[in-house]
Amino acid sequence: MTAATEATELRARQDQGRKVAQNREKWAQTRTYISAVVILFWCLAPAYWMVVTAFRDVGYTYDTSILPTHVTLDNFKTAFDTSFGNHFGQALLNSLFIGAVVTVVSLVIGVFAAYALARLNFKFKYLVLGFILGASMFPGVALITPLFQLFTNIGWMGTYQALIIPNISFVLPLTVYTMTSFFREMPWELEESARVDGCTQGQAFRKVIMPLAAPAIFTTAILAFISSWNEFLIASQLSSDATQPVTVAIASFAGAQPNQIPYTAIMAAGTIVTIPLVILVLVFQRKIVAGLTAGAVK
Amino acid sequence: MATEVGPTSVKAPASGGAPIHHAPKGVGEDNRIATQGRWAAWLLAPTIIALSVVIVYPIITAIVMSFQKDAGLDPVTGLFTEGGPAGFSNYVNWIFQQCPAPGGGTVECPPGTLGSQFWSATATTFFFTIVTVSLETVLGFWMAVIMARAFKGRSLVRAAVLVPWAIPTAVTAKLWLFIFAFEGIGNKLFNTTVLWTGSEWPARWAVIIADVWKTTPFMALLILAGLQMIPAEVYEAAKVDGASAWQRFRMITLPLVKPALMVAILFRTLDALRMFDLPYILTGGANNTTTLSILVINQIRQGFNAAAALSTITFIIIFIVAFIFVRFLGANVVEQQTGAGKGKK
Numbered sequence: 005m006t007a008a009t010e011a012t013e014l015r016a017r018q019d020q021g022r023k024v025a026q027n028r029e030k031w032a033q034t035r036t037y038i039s040a041v042v043i044l045f046w047c048l049a050p051a052y053w054m055v056v057t058a059f060r061d062v063g064y065t066y067d068t069s070i071l072p073t074h075v076t077l078d079n080f081k082t083a084f085d086t087s088f089g090n091h092f093g094q095a096l097l098n099s100l101f102i103g104a105v106v107t108v109v110s111l112v113i114g115v116f117a118a119y120a121l122a123r124l125n126f127k128f129k130y131l132v133l134g135f136i137l138g139a140s141m142f143p144g145v146a147l148i149t150p151l152f153q154l155f156t157n158i159g160w161m162g163t164y165q166a167l168i169i170p171n172i173s174f175v176l177p178l179t180v181y182t183m184t185s186f187f188r189e190m191p192w193e194l195e196e197s198a199r200v201d202g203c204t205q206g207q208a209f210r211k212v213i214m215p216l217a218a219p220a221i222f223t224t225a226i227l228a229f230i231s232s233w234n235e236f237l238i239a240s241q242l243s244s245d246a247t248q249p250v251t252v253a254i255a256s257f258a259g260a261q262p263n264q265i266p267y268t269a270i271m272a273a274g275t276i277v278t279i280p281l282v283i284l285v286l287v288f289q290r291k292i293v294a295g296l297t298a299g300a301v302k
Numbered sequence: 303m304a305t306e307v308g309p310t311s312v313k314a315p316a317s318g319g320a321p322i323h324h325a326p327k328g329v330g331e332d333n334r335i336a337t338q339g340r341w342a343a344w345l346l347a348p349t350i351i352a353l354s355v356v357i358v359y360p361i362i363t364a365i366v367m368s369f370q371k372d373a374g375l376d377p378v379t380g381l382f383t384e385g386g387p388a389g390f391s392n393y394v395n396w397i398f399q400q401c402p403a404p405g406g407g408t409v410e411c412p413p414g415t416l417g418s419q420f421w422s423a424t425a426t427t428f429f430f431t432i433v434t435v436s437l438e439t440v441l442g443f444w445m446a447v448i449m450a451r452a453f454k455g456r457s458l459v460r461a462a463v464l465v466p467w468a469i470p471t472a473v474t475a476k477l478w479l480f481i482f483a484f485e486g487i488g489n490k491l492f493n494t495t496v497l498w499t500g501s502e503w504p505a506r507w508a509v510i511i512a513d514v515w516k517t518t519p520f521m522a523l524l525i526l527a528g529l530q531m532i533p534a535e536v537y538e539a540a541k542v543d544g545a546s547a548w549q550r551f552r553m554i555t556l557p558l559v560k561p562a563l564m565v566a567i568l569f570r571t572l573d574a575l576r577m578f579d580l581p582y583i584l585t586g587g588a589n590n591t592t593t594l595s596i597l598v599i600n601q602i603r604q605g606f607n608a609a610a611a612l613s614t615i616t617f618i619i620i621f622i623v624a625f626i627f628v629r630f631l632g633a634n635v636v637e638q639q640t641g642a643g644k645g646k647k
Contacts, residue, residue, distance in 0.1 A: 039448045040459050047462045050515060051469065053487060054477050066485040113348045120345035124338040132346060139353050141569070141624065143576040145595040146617040147356075149610040150363035152602055173356040180349055234470040236579045241599060251472035255583045267480045274473040285468045286461050293460070296520070297527035 051278075058272040065267050079272035088258045091245055092273050095253035098164075099233055099277075102249055105168050106232040107225050110176040115221065118183035123192065133181075140177035144237045147173060152241060162244025170238045175228045182227055182295050186220035223291040226284060233281070250277050361617070364610040368392050372605030392611035396420045416601050420612070423597045424619070426590055429506070430581075431574040434513045439567060441514065442521030449522065450529045463519035471516060475583035478512035482584075505589040509581050513574070521566050528562025529555070568627045575620050594619070 061074035084093045147170055160166040198208040236251040243252055254273050259266030285292055371388040394400050400408035401417045411417030449460055481488045482498035489495055498504045540550050578595035587596040594616045601609040
């Protein structure tokens with residue numbers, strides 16, 4: 005065998021090796037795309053089904069065609085209809101109100117604690133962190149019995165405060181540790197620089213720290229609002245028809261016939277409750293994921 | 303828990319709004335920590351006080367209540383019985399399933415009563431927890447690995463996983479109830495005619511599938527965050543050294559992602575142990591899907607004090623599980639929290 009043929013053979017083998025590697029790469033890429041499609045389908049298909057059903061005529065509730073058929077807006081009308089004892093419209097307002105109060109209170113109280121935990125050195129820091137994390141994992145069901153009795157005794161059953169106070173028990177810890185991890189990542193050196201450049205403490209806070217902290221606080225507010233909006237256990241026991249939030253309203257949604265669950269109307273209600281959240285979450289996706297994973301909890 | 307309220311009691315007189323100076327390290331360090339400690343106490347006080355009111359106080363009340371008898375009509379004699387100290391009888395009622403018998407003493411709780419359901423509810427709760435968290439860990443890991451790869455449309459996938467997470471659990475339950483309805487799309491797709499909520503195993507699987515759908519994204523995002531902390535050079539080096547894909551996964555990915563993974567599993571486990579919304583709405587707790595939380599809720603209207611005992615037991619169970627995780631499985635939540643700052647103070 006001459007040296008020349010040996011060289012060609014070697015080149016051919018190298019080419020083949022490169023091709024194999026390329027093929028493998030391509031195959032890996034294809035597998036990734038297949039997996040991505042599976043994930044997309046798994047996550048979106050049930051949600052899609054909710055929206056499709058919400059727009060489907062009630063007579064075709066169990067229609068299983070994948071595309072929207074018998075499209076109507078009647079279900080949304082039914083969802084807000086109060087003649088079967090449903091209070092969905094009122095419940096939406098209740099949820100907004102409860103969520104807003106819980107979020108504002110938790111943020112106002114929690115922002116100080118988060119600042120201390122992120123910025124200051126002090127004894128018992130781990131103990132305090134542990135206490136707050138422990139509080140966030142606390143089972144709501146352990147609160148419900150004493151609160152049920154307490155609120156019955158003082159006549160608070162079915163009032164807004166009876167729903168707001170227990171919600172603070174899990175929203176406040178969530179705000180504190182989410183903000184703590186956001187604050188820890190902030191470039192606080194800038195505050196110092198601003199002071200060196202002649203800003204007063206107040207100016208440094210207003211002009212440098214506030215604009216930096218605002219997105220963190222806003223993201224935390226979204227997470228806090230969502231967790232209050234989604235609460236069901238406590239509200240299902242302590243609310244009345246007048247104060248019930250949307251989760252309770254949807255869970256107990258009644259139709260014209262007692263034995264028939266009005267699925268299309270429920271899906272319409274579910275869509276109304278979910279769409280704003282989904283839009284909010286998708287718009288602030290990056291920040292929310294950062295907040296979720298930084299705090300390492302739902 | 304109450305003892306942890308300690309730090310706030312170190313309330314020093316207000317330091318007159320003194321700014322927090324960043325003195326160079328070593329210069330007046332002790333003094334600085336003392337000043338900061340005073341500040342910290344003031345800043346933390348509102349949170350600690352609020353949490354004490356909304357958590358610590360109800361817990362203490364619940365424990366006190368759990369040692370009281372429920373006032374009410376005696377089911378046997380029909381006479382009104384007063385409350386009063388009960389000793390451990392509420393706990394005995396649940397754990398040994400002993401109900402009060404006519405003429406004093408106790409008998410085994412008859413089947414169908416809430417008292418007879420404690421152990422089955424505990425078993426159901428743990429069954430749901432183990433199955434859902436295992437499935438979510440495996441699926442979540444897989445999703446995270448995919449989302450960590452570079453491909454077109456990656457941001458779309460990352461956005462899509464947030465959709466199930468954002469849907470309220472109560473809505474999720476109704477949605478899956480509809481999917482699993484007898485004439486629903488579930489039966490149509492699988493070509494089955496199962497009455498999903500009508501018997502034990504289909505009902506349980508309905509709850510498990512709905513829960514996995516709802517919470518896997520959370521798990522995936524946490525694991526993804528852990529994966530992204532691993533520097534690419536580590537993989538490059540391993541590749542150069544000739545490590546196979548499986549070896550790289552086992553020797554690099556797993557150990558490096560373990561802290562984040564353990565925290566994710568811990569949070570999901572504690573969350574699953576208090577599962578309520580899904581089974582309550584999906585099956586109403588029928589067909590052996592009654593979790594401990596549902597049992598507590600069912601008990602509340604039959605007697606506060608017995609419910610308080612059961613909720614205390616639930617709390618203790620969750621506490622023990624958390625303790626085991628942190629102590630023996632190395633899920634260091636606090637460290638993970640404080641260590642997340644990547645060296646920045």
